[in-house]
Amino acid sequence: MGTTAPHIICGGLIALDLELSVSSYPVAGAKHKAQASRLVGGGGALNAAAAIARLGGQVTLYGAIGDDDLAPVMRARIQALGVPLDQVHGVAGAVTPHSAVLIEADGDRTIINARDDQLAANLPPLPHPFGYDGALVDTRFPQITTTLLAAARAAGKPAVIDAEAPVRLVQDALCHASHIAFSVQGLTDYTGRADADALAQVARHFNVWACVTRGPDPVLCHDGKAAYAIPVPVVVAQNTNGAGDTWHGAFTLALAAGQDEMGAVRAANSAAARHVAGQTDSLAPLGA
Numbered sequence: 528m529g530t531t532a533p534h535i536i537c538g539g540l541i542a543l544d545l546e547l548s549v550s551s552y553p554v555a556g557a558k559h560k561a562q563a564s565r566l567v568g569g570g571g572a573l574n575a576a577a578a579i580a581r582l583g584g585q586v587t588l589y590g591a592i593g594d595d596d597l598a599p600v601m602r603a604r605i606q607a608l609g610v611p612l613d614q615v616h617g618v619a620g621a622v623t624p625h626s627a628v629l630i631e632a633d634g635d636r637t638i639i640n641a642r643d644d645q646l647a648a649n650l651p652p653l654p655h656p657f658g659y660d661g662a663l664v665d666t667r668f669p670q671i672t673t674t675l676l677a678a679a680r681a682a683g684k685p686a687v688i689d690a691e692a693p694v695r696l697v698q699d700a701l702c703h704a705s706h707i708a709f710s711v712q713g714l715t716d717y718t719g720r721a722d723a724d725a726l727a728q729v730a731r732h733f734n735v736w737a738c739v740t741r742g743p744d745p746v747l748c749h750d751g752k753a754a755y756a757i758p759v760p761v762v763v764a765q766n767t768n769g770a771g772d773t774w775h776g777a778f779t780l781a782l783a784a785g786q787d788e789m790g791a792v793r794a795a796n797s798a799a800a801r802h803v804a805g806q807t808d809s810l811a812p813l814g815a
């Protein structure tokens with residue numbers, strides 16, 4: 528990346544993840560001992576912002592946390608990930624979003640997230656004009672999804688949505704995206720299935736580039752006219768928590784740096800594979 532690295536704004540969920548490594552999925556009603564635990568920065572927007580910072584991009588994280596006991600820990604984790612705090616807004620009386628994340632031996636993750644859906648309702652507006660090289664939003668706070676995508680699109684910059692379920696809550700935002708990147712869960716939620724036909728339908732309907740990431744399986748893409756698939760590097764998965772978010776951050780950064788979609792998907796696959804294989808040093812251990 529050159530001297531002026533692209534500046535991406537990531538809007539959406541900022542959360543604290545308590546990751547518990549377990550040898551197998553818990554048995555209902557039983558007690559279990561974790562093999563390891565970590566308290567880490569999480570949530571789609573923060574994970575993506577951290578990936579962008581790690582990849583040498585400039586990043587602004589736009590979202591809301593609470594003013595509770597978790598808030599100072601959350602802020603410290605964000606800073607430790609190299610992500611600036613200036614557009615992370617504390618909301619009086621609100622609880623900072625947090626998640627319990629079970630990591631199984633094969634790296635698979637199961638997440639339970641606690642958040643107040645109204646947390647981002649009163650965020651201060653972003654300065655005009657849009658001063659970034661691209662925008663990435665998740666679906667967690669519909670109030671900011673449309674605003675960010677529309678602002679980026681009006682400025683002629685990549686406007687990427689990480690289309691996770693429930694996608695219908697941000698239905699009105701989709702037409703503002705330049706790139707719609709689904710997870711399997713997101714495309715299934717939106718169309719009833721997660722295959723190439725469903726993806727083609729969405730890409731043609733919105734006349735945009737769309738894709739669906741599918742864990743270790745090739746990423747299915749459609750540019751509004753034709754479909755193609757891009758394979759994912761084979762790695763031994765250690766932890767898939769945040770893989771999709773890392774993917775979306777790297778994808779948006781690569782687009783903003785001028786790569787075409789194929790190049791950006793390859794860059795994103797590579798960054799996400801390294802994340803899944805545990806080849807990043809950005810996750811602070813519990814108590815750090």
Ligand SMILES: Nc1ncnc2c1ncn2[C@@H]1O[C@H](COP(=O)(O)OP(=O)(O)OP(=O)(O)O)[C@@H](O)[C@H]1O
Pocket residue numbers: 709710711712740741742743746759760761762764767768769770771772774795796797799800803
């Ligand atoms: N086991 C894996 N091996 C290699 N790459 C992986 C693996 N799992 C995920 N990835 C990479 O991460 C990308 C996104 O993964 P996935 O589709 O599972 O995200 P997701 O369902 O949105 O999950 P989340 O957002 O919670 O991380 C994949 O396209 C791939 O590039």
Ligand SMILES: [Mg+2]
Pocket residue numbers: 689691710771772
């Ligand atoms: Mg995802």
